[in-house]
Amino acid sequence: MKKESRLALRLALIYAAFGLLWISLSDRFLASVITDSASLTKFQTYKGFCYVVITSALVYFLAKQTMKQNFLTEEKLHDSEERWKFALEGAGDGVWDWNPQTDEAFFSKRWNEIIGYTEHEFPATGSAWVAHLHPDDKDRVLSVIQGYLTDSREIYDVEYRIRCKDGSWKWILARGMLVSRDVYGKPLRMIGTHSDITQRKVDEELVLKNLEKWKKLFDILPIGVSIVNSKNGIVDFNPSLEAILGISKEGLLQGDYDNWEYLRTDNTHMDADEFPSLRAIKEQRVVKDVVIGVKKESGDIIWTSVSAAPLSYDSNSCVTVTTDITKRKQFESELRVSATAFETQEGILITDENNVMLRTNAAFTAITGYTNKEAIGQNPRLLSSGRQNASFYSAMWKAINTTGVWEGEIWNRRKNGEIYPEHLTVTAVKDRNGMVTNYVGVLSDLTQRKAAEEKIENLAFFDPLTKLPNRRLLLDRLKQAMASATRSVTNGAVLFIDLDNFKALNDTYGHPMGDLLLQQVAKRLVSSVRDGDTVSRFGGDEFVVLLEGFDENPLDAASQAETVGEQIFAALRQPYLIGTHEYHGTSSIGATLFNDKQQSIDELMKQADIAMYQAKKEGRNVLRFFDPQMQETIAKRTALEGDLRKAIENHQFQLHYQIQVDESRHPFGAEALIRWFHPEHGMVSPDQFIPLAEESDLILPIGYWVLETACARIQRWQHDAKTSGFVLSVNVSAKQFRQTDFVNQVQSLIQQYEINPSLLKLELTESMLLDNIEDTIATMSALKELGVKFSLDDFGTGYSSLQYLKRLPLDQLKIDQSFVRDIAVDASDRAIVRTIIAMAHSLDLDVIAEGVETEEQQKHLSSKGCKNFQGYLFGKPVPIEQFETSLRKSLFQPADSCHE
Numbered sequence: 001m002k003k004e005s006r007l008a009l010r011l012a013l014i015y016a017a018f019g020l021l022w023i024s025l026s027d028r029f030l031a032s033v034i035t036d037s038a039s040l041t042k043f044q045t046y047k048g049f050c051y052v053v054i055t056s057a058l059v060y061f062l063a064k065q066t067m068k069q070n071f072l073t074e075e076k077l078h079d080s081e082e083r084w085k086f087a088l089e090g091a092g093d094g095v096w097d098w099n100p101q102t103d104e105a106f107f108s109k110r111w112n113e114i115i116g117y118t119e120h121e122f123p124a125t126g127s128a129w130v131a132h133l134h135p136d137d138k139d140r141v142l143s144v145i146q147g148y149l150t151d152s153r154e155i156y157d158v159e160y161r162i163r164c165k166d167g168s169w170k171w172i173l174a175r176g177m178l179v180s181r182d183v184y185g186k187p188l189r190m191i192g193t194h195s196d197i198t199q200r201k202v203d204e205e206l207v208l209k210n211l212e213k214w215k216k217l218f219d220i221l222p223i224g225v226s227i228v229n230s231k232n233g234i235v236d237f238n239p240s241l242e243a244i245l246g247i248s249k250e251g252l253l254q255g256d257y258d259n260w261e262y263l264r265t266d267n268t269h270m271d272a273d274e275f276p277s278l279r280a281i282k283e284q285r286v287v288k289d290v291v292i293g294v295k296k297e298s299g300d301i302i303w304t305s306v307s308a309a310p311l312s313y314d315s316n317s318c319v320t321v322t323t324d325i326t327k328r329k330q331f332e333s334e335l336r337v338s339a340t341a342f343e344t345q346e347g348i349l350i351t352d353e354n355n356v357m358l359r360t361n362a363a364f365t366a367i368t369g370y371t372n373k374e375a376i377g378q379n380p381r382l383l384s385s386g387r388q389n390a391s392f393y394s395a396m397w398k399a400i401n402t403t404g405v406w407e408g409e410i411w412n413r414r415k416n417g418e419i420y421p422e423h424l425t426v427t428a429v430k431d432r433n434g435m436v437t438n439y440v441g442v443l444s445d446l447t448q449r450k451a452a453e454e455k456i457e458n459l460a461f462f463d464p465l466t467k468l469p470n471r472r473l474l475l476d477r478l479k480q481a482m483a484s485a486t487r488s489v490t491n492g493a494v495l496f497i498d499l500d501n502f503k504a505l506n507d508t509y510g511h512p513m514g515d516l517l518l519q520q521v522a523k524r525l526v527s528s529v530r531d532g533d534t535v536s537r538f539g540g541d542e543f544v545v546l547l548e549g550f551d552e553n554p555l556d557a558a559s560q561a562e563t564v565g566e567q568i569f570a571a572l573r574q575p576y577l578i579g580t581h582e583y584h585g586t587s588s589i590g591a592t593l594f595n596d597k598q599q600s601i602d603e604l605m606k607q608a609d610i611a612m613y614q615a616k617k618e619g620r621n622v623l624r625f626f627d628p629q630m631q632e633t634i635a636k637r638t639a640l641e642g643d644l645r646k647a648i649e650n651h652q653f654q655l656h657y658q659i660q661v662d663e664s665r666h667p668f669g670a671e672a673l674i675r676w677f678h679p680e681h682g683m684v685s686p687d688q689f690i691p692l693a694e695e696s697d698l699i700l701p702i703g704y705w706v707l708e709t710a711c712a713r714i715q716r717w718q719h720d721a722k723t724s725g726f727v728l729s730v731n732v733s734a735k736q737f738r739q740t741d742f743v744n745q746v747q748s749l750i751q752q753y754e755i756n757p758s759l760l761k762l763e764l765t766e767s768m769l770l771d772n773i774e775d776t777i778a779t780m781s782a783l784k785e786l787g788v789k790f791s792l793d794d795f796g797t798g799y800s801s802l803q804y805l806k807r808l809p810l811d812q813l814k815i816d817q818s819f820v821r822d823i824a825v826d827a828s829d830r831a832i833v834r835t836i837i838a839m840a841h842s843l844d845l846d847v848i849a850e851g852v853e854t855e856e857q858q859k860h861l862s863s864k865g866c867k868n869f870q871g872y873l874f875g876k877p878v879p880i881e882q883f884e885t886s887l888r889k890s891l892f893q894p895a896d897s898c899h900e
């Protein structure tokens with residue numbers, strides 16, 4: 001119940017209580033004291049007057065009390081209203097008071113002032129206020145008021161613009177409340193404040209404008225901007241970041257980037273604590289320009305530069321700026337490549353369109369001598385040597401201007417004045433419109449190349465050791481000489497010179513010594529001939545001298561050639577000082593003439609070779625002219641070689657066996673000697689075909705055949721009680737022995753024929769053993785391990801010293817038949833034989849003498865201590881059947897009867 005209703009009810013109750021008491025008590029009281037009715041009526045009238053007086057007094061009293069109370073309340077209210085009005089006005093806000101029913105309004109002094117009026121100047125009605133509202137705000141404001149009054153919300157507030165006295169507009173915040181309603185509940189009074197918010201509105205607008213400005217900037221910035229929170233990762237970002245990282249908005253928000261790998265500039269893994277965002281948050285400082293490689297699942301790498309700054313309002317967040325530097329990095333690396341390319345071995349100069357030098361590289365300086373500083377601003381003509389004329393340059397520029405490029409060799413001048421050959425390429429650089437902006441010259445110094453070319457030419461035509469023309473140049477000159485001899489009808493000669501015993505020198509003193517000898521020989525040869533003649537090194541220890549302009553008569557020409565040959569012999573015969581050694585050498589010369597008769601170069605060289613071969617054969621240190629008979633021999637040789645190739649498969653070889661006996665002529669072994677039964681020539685002696693086989697490598701299959709046949713023979717012998725201890729000697733040639741698998745071959749044969757290896761004796765010659773002593777020892781030792789025996793054949797003809805012999809695992813020395821032959825008559829042979837036998841004894845080796853033909857020879861040998869013999873005296877080499885027949889005889893007959 002409302003306050004005023006309660007008050008009215010209280011008054012009514014007091015009045016009702018008094019009236020009821022009066023009615024019920026006053027009549028009873030009068031009736032008890034007044035008994036007559038006249039007096040009673042009279043007193044009842046007086047009682048009525050009293051009632052009126054008392055009730056009036058009561059009403060007066062109650063009304064007075066109530067009014068007094070209302071007045072006090074109102075006064076209090078007024079006072080409090082005044083106080084808050086004062087407070088509000090003091091705070092700068094205006095106050096208003098409005099009766100919605102009467103539209104009467106009160107606007108405080110401050111209210112008026114805010115919009116430029118003096119107190120009471122503004123019409124005191126609500127409608128006057130409405131009339132001053134901004135047209136854009138009016139409807140909104142009225143609907144807010146309407147809404148407030150009907151919705152009975154507690155507080156009304158609205159912002160609007162109101163026209164000031166001077167016509168300007170001010171933003172006002174009006175706040176108020178309904179303070180009373182009439183008995184029907186209709187709004188009776190609204191009061192409120194009126195604050196000037198114009199400045200706030202301006203500020204807000206500014207903020208909004210700024211916000212929009214920054215937002216737009218954020219959106220269109222080509223660099224990625226993001227807000228990173230140390231816990232939640234990227235919380236806000238602009239579209240550029242999505243574009244740079246190539247990730248969708250959702251992906252960024254879901255943290256898909258966590259799956260990526262991050263790289264340092266050196267491509268190594270970057271840890272999270274190195275990220276600029278996390279560092280900026282942790283260290284609370286700006287972290288700038290950290291280069292990060294973002295490696296995605298696809299393997300693609302995006303290179304970024306990231307800066308981060310902590311946010312002052314949130315210590316766990318920062319703003320990061322991400323720039324895509326992938327292209328820049330690419331460009332930088334291309335730039336590095338370009339810079340490196342610019343600094344190549346080739347000189348580079350760049351000019352402007354007017355041919356003024358702008359830049360040169362280090363190689364340019366190295367080649368020309370001009371530094372970059374000296375070259376800049378100059379015309380490249382600075383390098384001109386004067387060797388090319390004006391028309392050369394005009395052709396060059398014509399080419400550049402039409403085709404855009406010129407390339408060629410040119411002579412230029414260095415800063416020090418030296419003129420040098422150069423390879424130059426000039427390229428015109430054009431802009432988009434086809435206008436020349438620059439010229440680029442690339443130059444390389446050809447000085448060294450030319451020298452190298454010269455050197456290569458020298459290598460191609462000259463022997464590097466002796467500096468003499470080589471085979472190629474000789475043949476070239478021979479061709480010219482032959483043509484010239486035809487033209488001039490003269491004779492020329494080719495001398496083929498071979499140094500005697502050069503191989504022995506090389507083997508004994510080593511190759512460097514051999515080289516020194518060759519150099520000295522070359523000098524002597526050159527000084528032995530005329531200037532126009534050619535001295536060449538043909539290969540190894542072979543030299544060829546080409547002589548021209550001899551007499552047209554071949555005999556005279558031959559004697560002229562012989563004279564030169566003699567001069568050469570004389571020169572080469574002189575002792576050589578090689579290092580500290582004095583060396584005496586001789587040579588063999590093969591000569592042939594050439595003239596107008598048509599001959600091929602090959603033929604001519606072959607003739608000279610054959611002649612030289614003949615000279616060697618004839619005892620060395622001689623000059624031999626080629627003659628056709630000689631050629632015939634060679635032809636035969638070649639044919640023989642062809643036949644030899646087929647000999648094995650045609651089963652034309654046979655082994656003959658020659659008995660070996662002891663002092664009492666008791667057979668203890670044999671030597672296997674090969675025989676070739678040629679279908680046309682009959683039996684060919686090994687002396688004829690073994691050297692040929694050695695030259696052509698045919699000795700390898702032949703030698704193997706001999707070994708295998710010998711092993712097969714041993715196998716048979718060892719199973720026969722009478723021959724079980726028989727040792728079979730087999731000749732082994734140098735080439736055969738030097739085969740890398742020779743030991744294996746022997747071992748396999750021993751195994752294959754299951755022979756006692758000690759029954760196989762390999763005969764080696766001195767010269768082949770000393771060729772490479774270390775390898776020889778290794779091979780011999782390996783064979784020795786197998787149990788094979790060794791005999792040193794032709795002993796005494798070579799150069800073997802005791803020192804070498806000691807190192808060889810030999811079993812036997814074989815005295816060469818040349819010493820045996822004259823032993824009865826030649827004291828020196830006897831001495832040699834004695835020495836050989838003494839040597840063998842001192843080395844604990846057996847000795848056997850070969851070629852023993854007479855009793856006398858045997859006697860002499862026996863007297864010197866030789867106990868084993870081989871020779872026609874005991875038996876010639878014979879086929880196996882014959883051998884075994886006579887062997888049987890000798891084994892069952894007295895020893896002396898073992899003759900063939």
Ligand SMILES: Nc1nc2c(ncn2[C@@H]2O[C@@H]3COP(=O)(O)O[C@H]4[C@@H](O)[C@H](n5cnc6c(=O)[nH]c(N)nc65)O[C@@H]4COP(=O)(O)O[C@H]3[C@H]2O)c(=O)[nH]1
Pocket residue numbers: 658672673674685686687690703706731732733763793794817850851852853870871872873877
């Ligand atoms: N005047 C004379 N000569 C005698 C006498 N006793 C033996 N001869 C001969 O002297 C040579 C001894 O063989 P060689 O010094 O190893 O010399 C052998 C050997 O170096 C080589 N030769 C023979 N067969 C083979 C073979 O199977 N392989 C190899 N690599 N060389 C072989 O051929 C050379 C010549 O062999 P042959 O003509 O068979 O000549 C044999 C033999 O018939 C004699 O009392 N008086």
